[in-house]
Every structure is written in structure tokens, then in C-alpha cells.
Amino acid sequence: MNAVDIKSADLLAQMAGAIASGSIEVVDLTHTLDQDFPVIILPPEFGQCARFRMEEISAYDHRGPAWKWHNISLCEHTGTHFDAPSHWISGRDIPNGNVDEIPVDRFVGPVCVIDCSAGARQNEDFELTPEIILDWEKSHGPIPADSWVLMRTDWSKRRGAHYLNMRDDGPHSPGPTPDAIRLLVEERGIRGFGTETVGTDAGQGMHYTPPYPAHFILHGAGRYGLQCLNNLDRLPPTGAVIVATPLKIKKGTGSPLRVIALVPGKDA
Amino acid sequence: MTDPLSPPPKKDPQKRTRVPALPSGMRSRAALGLAVAAAEGRFMLQGCEACGALQYPPRDACSTCLSVDLKWRDVEPTGQLIAETTVRTSTSVYFRERTPWRVGSVKLDAGPSVMAHVHGDVAREAAVRLINRLDKSGQGVFFALPVDGSANMADDPQLRELTADPKFRRVLITDARNENSVALAKAFADAGATTIFVGEPEGWRPYPHRAALAAIANVAIVPLDVTDTQSVTELAGEIGGKTDILVNNARFIRPGGIMDRGDTVFARDEFETNVLGLMRLAQAFGPPMRNRGADGVNSAAAWVNILSVYAYANMPAYGVFSASNAAALSLSQCLRAEMAPGGVRVLNVYTGPTEDEWHQPLPPPKVAPSALARSVVAGLKDGLEDVYVGDVAKDLIERWRQGPKLLEREMIAEAGEAR
Numbered sequence: 078m079n080a081v082d083i084k085s086a087d088l089l090a091q092m093a094g095a096i097a098s099g100s101i102e103v104v105d106l107t108h109t110l111d112q113d114f115p116v117i118i119l120p121p122e123f124g125q126c127a128r129f130r131m132e133e134i135s136a137y138d139h140r141g142p143a144w145k146w147h148n149i150s151l152c153e154h155t156g157t158h159f160d161a162p163s164h165w166i167s168g169r170d171i172p173n174g175n176v177d178e179i180p181v182d183r184f185v186g187p188v189c190v191i192d193c194s195a196g197a198r199q200n201e202d203f204e205l206t207p208e209i210i211l212d213w214e215k216s217h218g219p220i221p222a223d224s225w226v227l228m229r230t231d232w233s234k235r236r237g238a239h240y241l242n243m244r245d246d247g248p249h250s251p252g253p254t255p256d257a258i259r260l261l262v263e264e265r266g267i268r269g270f271g272t273e274t275v276g277t278d279a280g281q282g283m284h285y286t287p288p289y290p291a292h293f294i295l296h297g298a299g300r301y302g303l304q305c306l307n308n309l310d311r312l313p314p315t316g317a318v319i320v321a322t323p324l325k326i327k328k329g330t331g332s333p334l335r336v337i338a339l340v341p342g343k344d345a
Numbered sequence: 346m347t348d349p350l351s352p353p354p355k356k357d358p359q360k361r362t363r364v365p366a367l368p369s370g371m372r373s374r375a376a377l378g379l380a381v382a383a384a385e386g387r388f389m390l391q392g393c394e395a396c397g398a399l400q401y402p403p404r405d406a407c408s409t410c411l412s413v414d415l416k417w418r419d420v421e422p423t424g425q426l427i428a429e430t431t432v433r434t435s436t437s438v439y440f441r442e443r444t445p446w447r448v449g450s451v452k453l454d455a456g457p458s459v460m461a462h463v464h465g466d467v468a469r470e471a472a473v474r475l476i477n478r479l480d481k482s483g484q485g486v487f488f489a490l491p492v493d494g495s496a497n498m499a500d501d502p503q504l505r506e507l508t509a510d511p512k513f514r515r516v517l518i519t520d521a522r523n524e525n526s527v528a529l530a531k532a533f534a535d536a537g538a539t540t541i542f543v544g545e546p547e548g549w550r551p552y553p554h555r556a557a558l559a560a561i562a563n564v565a566i567v568p569l570d571v572t573d574t575q576s577v578t579e580l581a582g583e584i585g586g587k588t589d590i591l592v593n594n595a596r597f598i599r600p601g602g603i604m605d606r607g608d609t610v611f612a613r614d615e616f617e618t619n620v621l622g623l624m625r626l627a628q629a630f631g632p633p634m635r636n637r638g639a640d641g642v643n644s645a646a647a648w649v650n651i652l653s654v655y656a657y658a659n660m661p662a663y664g665v666f667s668a669s670n671a672a673a674l675s676l677s678q679c680l681r682a683e684m685a686p687g688g689v690r691v692l693n694v695y696t697g698p699t700e701d702e703w704h705q706p707l708p709p710p711k712v713a714p715s716a717l718a719r720s721v722v723a724g725l726k727d728g729l730e731d732v733y734v735g736d737v738a739k740d741l742i743e744r745w746r747q748g749p750k751l752l753e754r755e756m757i758a759e760a761g762e763a764r
Contacts (some may be wrong), residue, residue, distance in 0.1 A: 112573045116548040121702075122599075124610045128547075132574055236550050244551075 095285030160302030167297030252279025370482030513715025544569025571622030602664030696736025
């Protein structure tokens with residue numbers, strides 16, 4: 078056993094102790110998988126994202142006397158979910174671009190949270206711009222390479238029709254501009270980008286060039302997306318670590334998942 | 346005139362809900378011909394192809410010439426009441442609970458004399474108009490009406506046993522998002538339904554006619570998604586015991602057959618909504634409705650399926666949608682059998698292409714929502730089991746009756762021409 082191993086074993090032991098004592102808080106960033114949780118809506122001639130559904134197989138009854146279980150059905154992109162590079166046409170040739178191929182160490186990493194909630198409260202089409210990112214860095218330091226960046230909008234607190242905020246010209250919800258995503262991907266080298274809205278892109282993201290810039294640029298560069306996140310207001314701007322492990326779906330382009338964050342406590 | 350129906354009082358929670366009793370349902374195969382005609386509200390008698398005689402009651406051979414070449418014919422439904430009586434007591438539980446009950450015999454202008462139930466407003470020896478209707482056992486029976494109608498005619502208690510009139514009944518329309526929900530709700534409001542529940546799936550995304558729907562008198566929009574078992578079960582838990590008429594207008598439709606789709610994604614949606622949706626609704630709402638088949642003025646009365654007439658013969662341009670409707674048609678037959686003990690009617694309303702986005706490139710004639718709604722309500726008022734709305738549906742069922750295989754060849758040829 079060498080020195081590094083001893084050190085990491087100590088680290089893990091300390092971490093387990095800190096979680097047990099509550100000095101590292103574990104925050105659930107996931108919405109409940111609920112039949113009535115909104116999914117992305119595309120023009121109806123296109124295929125649609127399946128809603129979450131549950132059928133009872135038995136419930137301690139004649140169908141199975143001592144056990145209760147359900148069959149569930151859903152889309153890879155239903156509820157709080159992970160987007161793999163192969164989700165988008167720009168990422169279709171990325172090596173290891175499916176959820177089952179992504180190295181598992183990619184699923185645990187540091188996270189920067191950019192608070193756009195004040196802006197999103199004023200403007201439902203609020204844009205995350207390079208200026209906002211650079212401003213954030215003035216207060217919190219440069220975004221480290223290979224970290225997750227989450228856009229906090231408090232959108233997760235919206236319910237019902239206010240969540241998709243669909244109108245005759247499509248949904249209205251905040252998201253990043255193409256330049257903001259380019260800055261994060263090409264200059265900062267982030268691992269992935271996450272939002273509280275139904276997609277990583279703004280509701281009106283189809284009108285940017287390229288359309289759906291977060292999807293196009295992130296996945297084209299082999300980066301990941303997280304969407305429909307919850308409780309981002311409970312994360313510090315820096316210093317937290319998230320665990321986001323999609324299901325190991327063969328050739329899967331994404332997956333519903335439980336995202337948790339390890340957050341340093343006040344004593345830290 | 347008939348005493349107008351009074352709005353039913355609120356239920357006495359200390360009284361047991363009356364168990365549905367049925368009139369005798371045993372008939373010969375020949376006599377089932379009356380039920381076949383009554384299902385569509387047609388007044389028909391057996392006619393002999395050999396000697397031309399009309400006969401009643403139905404038999405296996407002609408009572409004049411003994412020929413077995415008998416065909417059912419539409420007959421002029423007029424005649425004269427030649428004898429009548431009022432039954433005051435009966436050994437049949439069904440009639441015993443419903444006496445006094447008027448019956449009589451009618452000499453038809455077309456020849457034969459027939460037995461009929463008699464409306465309270467028909468005078469002795471008066472001229473009458475006959476209708477052939479399904480009774481609570483699903484058998485065809487004749488009913489004699491005043492020839493020129495009468496005030497509140499539909500409220501006659503004997504006639505109301507043969508119909509599923511929406512007056513004073515509570516209706517559930519299952520899909521608010523369907524463009525036809527507004528026309529349906531309006532038609533039921535006009536027909537005197539007391540409450541019109543309209544199920545709304547996915548309240549988290551808007552649809553254009555919601556305000557119009559909500560503005561209709563007596564409409565209550567309630568959450569319901571027929572693809573979601575929990576949602577169906579929850580709503581049935583709340584209102585299953587006061588759903589007297591259920592109209593399933595939930596429908597998923599996309600154009601396309603097998604090979605031009607290349608996947609089963611839309612097919613799954615079509616079967617989830619059009620087939621399993623019907624099944625989920627029937628599993629949740631069927632039992633309470635069947636139990637309430639004799640629950641007074643606002644008893645459970647009918648279940649309505651709105652089906653594509655291409656359930657009978659596949660229309661390749663909408664091939665998978667047609668297949669889902671064929672499955673739904675088959676399920677509706679199963680539902681009829683399961684609802685029968687409660688005397689709850691299952692009305693299938695068949696339509697050709699409807700006036701909506703998914704049939705937009707098709708040429709007219711198409712069935713407008715208002716025409717569909719009129720047919721649904723008229724079918725309930727007449728107590729029918731099968732209604733064909735619009736020229737396309739009427740033509741298709743006629744061709745199907747002439748020969749299902751012939752129609753299949755025609756559908757294939759029409760699909761070829763369209764290409």
C-alpha cells in the first residue's frame with residue numbers, strides 16, 4: 078500500500094464520517110418521477126417523449142400474494158435526466174457517446190452554480206450570456222476545467238402549465254446563448270451543463286444559430302447535459318460535488334437518474 | 346301529456362342502491378333479428394322471399410308458405426292500437442318493480458299484428474307510430490307512441506327504460522383536449538345533462554378551446570388521462586358512483602400504415618389510448634356503472650365509444666389507427682357482455698374521417714364535431730347500440746354488409762389509386 082492509497086482511503090473514511098455527521102450535506106437534485114411531470118413537446122408530427130407510466134403487476138393480492146411491484150415505462154429523456162453526446166446529431170460519432178459507454182468516473186465531479194434566478198424571475202426568456210459567466214468568475218474564480226456548470230433559475234419551483242410555459246410561439250423558459258455555451262465548452266472545458274428547465278436549451282432555443290445551441294455544442298464536443306434539476310438553490314456557487322449516474326442502457330442516448338450533490342456544511 | 350320528469354332528489358345514504366333486475370332475455374336465434382334492427386333503431390320485420398308475406402313474431406320458416414328464405418325488411422312503422430291493458434303485478438322482478446306497465450297489440454298498416462309496450466299518452470284504439478328498441482336485456486321490443494307525439498313524450502317512464510336520455514343525468518366526456526369536446530359538452534348541456542365532467546389530460550400544456558369548454562353550463566373540468574392508470578382510478582374513485590353516461594372521446598391518431606412509419610412508437614400511443622385507454626376506463630368506471638343500472642331517474646345508462654368506421658375494414662393510409670380501432674371494436678363487444686347484467690347500454694358511434702388536423706389533406710365529406718355530437722346525443726335518446734355518422738361511415742358499413750372481403754379488395758384498390 079503506497080502513500081496515495083492511504084491518503085485516499087483516509088479521505089473516503091473522512092467523507093463517510095462527514096456525511097454521517099451531516100457536516101457534508103447530501104442534497105437531492107431530482108424531481109419525483111411523476112405521471113404528470115411535463116416533458117418536452119415537439120410538433121405533433123414528430124415522435125414524442127413518452128410520459129412516465131406505471132402499471133401495477135400485483136399488490137399483495139391474487140396477482141402475487143406477498144409482493145407488490147410495477148411495470149414502468151418512460152423515455153430516456155423523461156423527468157430529471159442525463160443527456161449523452163449521442164442524443165444530438167452533432168455528437169453521433171463521438172466515441173463512448175452512449176450512456177453505457179461513458180467511463181463511470183465522469184459521473185462524479187465538481188460543480189459551479191451560476192445564479193440566474195433574479196433575472197429569470199424578471200424575464201422568462203432570460204439568457205445566460207458570456208458576460209454573466211465572466212462576471213460570475215470575478216466573484217468566484219475561473220470555472221475549473223472538467224467541472225459541471227449548472228444554471229440556477231429557480232424554474233424547478235414552477236408547477237403545472239407555468240413550467241413549460243407553452244404559448245402559441247412555443248415554450249418560454251431561460252437558457253444559454255450560443256456564445257455562452259461556446260465559452261464554457263471551448264474555453265473553460267467543462268464536463269457538462271445542467272438546468273432546471275425541461276432542456277439544457279432555452280424554451281425559444283430553436284431560434285438561435287445553431288438551433289438548440291446547448292445540445293448542439295455540448296454534445297458535439299462530447300459533453301453531457303442534465304435537465305429538470307431540482308433544488309439548485311441549495312447549492313453553493315462552488316465547492317459542491319455532484320453524483321449523476323445514468324442507467325446503463327445499451328446504446329442509450331440519455332437516462333432518467335437520481336442526481337445528488339455533496340455540499341460542504343457551514344462548518345466547512 | 347306525460348308528467349314531466351322531476352330532477353331526481355339527492356340520494357338517501359341510508360337506502361341500498363337497487364340491484365338491477367332485467368326483463369326476460371331468452372330469445373330464439375330468429376327473434377334476435379329484432380335486436381339487430383333495434384341496435385340501429387330500425388323498425389323491421391321478417392319477410393318471405395318466396396311468397397312475399399311479412400310475419401311476426403320471427404320464426405325459422407314462413408308461416409304462410411313454409412319457405413325458409415326469410416329476410417328482414419324495413420317496414421312502415423304505423424298502425425292502430427287494437428287492444429291494450431295495464432299490468433298491475435307480475436312474477437317478473439323487473440316488471441314487478443315497474444308496474445303499472447302498459448302493453449297492447451297493434452295492427453300494423455303493413456299487415457301483421459304485433460305485441461308492443463304502450464306509451465301512456467296513446468289513447469285506446471288510436472293510431473300509433475311504433476319504434477323498435479332494445480330493452481334492458483338488450484332484446485328488441487316494440488313500443489307504441491302517439492302518432493303526432495305528445496308533451497314531454499320522452500319522459501314516459503316506460504320509454505325511459507328503453508333509452509339512455511341524458512336529461513337529468515351526469516356525463517363524463519373523457520378527453521377535453523380532443524377538438525370535439527366542446528361540441529359534445531354543448532350537446533349534452535342542451536339535452537339537459539345536470540353535470541358534464543370533462544377529463545383533462547396534461548393540464549401542464551395549454552390547448553386552444555379550454556376557455557370555450559369551461560364556459561359551457563354545468564361543465565366541470567377534471568384531471569383524467571386514459572393512458573395513466575392511476576389517473577383513471579383516482580377519478581373513478583371520486584365520480585365513478587355518479588357517472589351515468591360515459592363518452593370516451595379520447596383518441597390518438599397519426600396517418601400512416603406499417604412500412605411508411607418504420608417504428609412502433611405512434612402505434613404504441615394509438616393502442617395505449619384507443620385500446621388500453623378504453624380498457625382502463627372500463628376497469629375503473631365499469632363496475633360502479635353496472636351496479637347503478639337501476640338507480641332511479643339518474644341511473645347509469647350508457648357507455649359511448651367513438652370509433653373509426655375503419656375498425657371494420659382497414660384504411661391503409663391510416664392503417665395502424667384502423668387496427669387500434671378494430672381492437673377497440675372487439676373490446677366494446679366484450680364490454681357489452683360485461684355491462685349487460687346492469688342493463689347499461691354500450692353505444693358505438695362510428696365515424697369516417699373527421700374535420701380535424703389529422704384528416705386535413707383528405708377531401709370532404711368529413712364529419713364535423715357538431716355532427717358527431719348530435720349523433721351521440723340522438724343515439725342515447727333513442728337507446729341505440731350502433732350509430733354511423735356521415736356519408737362515409739354509412740357507405741362503408743353498407744359495403745361491409747354486402748361482403749367484407751369485397752370491401753377489403755376495394756380498400757386496397759383505393760389505397761393504390763391514392764398513390
